[in-house]
Amino acid sequence: MWLRLAACAAFLVVPVAYAQTGTAPSSTLSLDDAIARVATTHPDLRIFDGRRQVLDANLASAALKPPMTLGATIENTLGTGNYRGFSEAELTVTLAGVIERGGKLNARQALALANIDTLAPQREMARLDLLAETAQRYLAVTAATKRKSIAELDIVQRRRAVDAARTRLTAGASPESVVLTAQAALATAELDRDRAIADEAATRQNLAALWNERTPSFTVAAGNPLVLPELQSFDALSEYLQNTPELAELAGVERVREAQLRLARTQATPDLQWQAGGRYNRATSDVGFMAGISIPLGSARRAAPGIRAAEAELAMTPIERESLRIDLYSALTNAYGNYSTARLEVGRLRTDVIPRLEKAEKAAEYAWKAGAISYLEWSQLQAQRVEASVRQLQVAVDAQAALIEIQRLTGQPIVASGTTTP
Helix, strand or coil, rough: CCCHHHCCCCCHHHHHHCCCCCCCCCCEEHHHHHHHHEEECCCCHHHHHHHHHHHHHHHHHHHHCCCEEEEEECCCCCCCCCHHCCCCCCCEEEEEEECCCCCCHEEEEEHHHHHHHHHHHHHHHHHHHHHHHHHHHHHHHHHHHHHHHHHHHHHHHHHHHHHHHHHHHHCCCHHHHHHHHHHHHHHHHHHHHHHHHHHHHHHHEEEHHCCCCCCCCCCCCCCCCCCCEECCCCHHHHHHHHCHHEEEHHHHHHHHHHHHHHHHHCCCCCCEEEEEEEEECCCCCCCCEEEEECCCHHHHHHHHHHHHHHHHHHHHHHHHHHHHHHHHHHHHHHHHHHHHHHHHHHHHHHHHHHHHHHHHEEEEEEEHCCCCCCHHHHHHHHHHHHHHHHHHHHHHCCCCCHHHHHHHHHCCCCEEEEECCC
């Protein structure tokens, strides 16, 4: 059930790769910590408490019966002739009210209750969206940290190239242009590192903004976004879509529309209007009782357009439900396909591409020092190694984003048991 997500922090798939608590210092923020802060402080969730108060007030208002009216009428005075003074005046005091017919009171209460019922799935939808947003921003911080690590590895290999170029320049085996080219490549790697550091600070600030922290002093828990778990089968995940808060909200909307239709139909039954009172004749000092009752005509005709409109809105619900299910299924197929493809690519880069490029780069270093190849060939292999690592990280980030979307859609544990990596 999607309600379970709120209690157990559904995006625990991502902490498999990121949050490594237990030995982390107090200034280290795990994804669980970030989710807890957002869940307790974000105004998008607190606002539902205010909405509930409004709906409760609407329910109390719907339970009220039509008010009674106290009236007074004075006649035969302030005119001409015998009616110039108050000698012929007649004073009438009445008490009037309305007798509702057709179940209007119950219909109003049912509509108010139906509106209250829609609040719970709306709150859970907002909670899911916030959890997904938190996980996405946490992922951005971790990705920036990983890019910094890649840049630092690139700096190490570029420094080796600069040292080797200087050695060959001293020996007269290479021109100064090779040293300058190697230094430019080193400067580029250092720029990539500095940019990653700045990006890490910006994404950390963006994460802290979710709980309105202006000067974040925390660091995120160490982790590896390249760790991609194996998911349950697509058929198993698609079954979870039947219990999503989006469909629950639409079911609540259907109940609201049913209540609106019921209320519209009650308008076809006219209410009885009554009044009773007494009349005092000043000329004779007599008092008499009076009573009356009235009923409006044409109520069914006036209520017919509202009934047709309510019936039309209710008839749209099955179509909207079918459209929503198609949209949810399409979103799940897209996210699942993206994740599966990205997970495959990350695995192939890990096992087939990057190890070979590392070996080729080391071999090229030895070959260049021996004068067997040009510096350009070695530099190209260094660049290819870094590009492959950056590509692997970007694909892994895309996979993690798809994973977050899958969990937002399903709100259920989605990792196959006993597997974490390709």
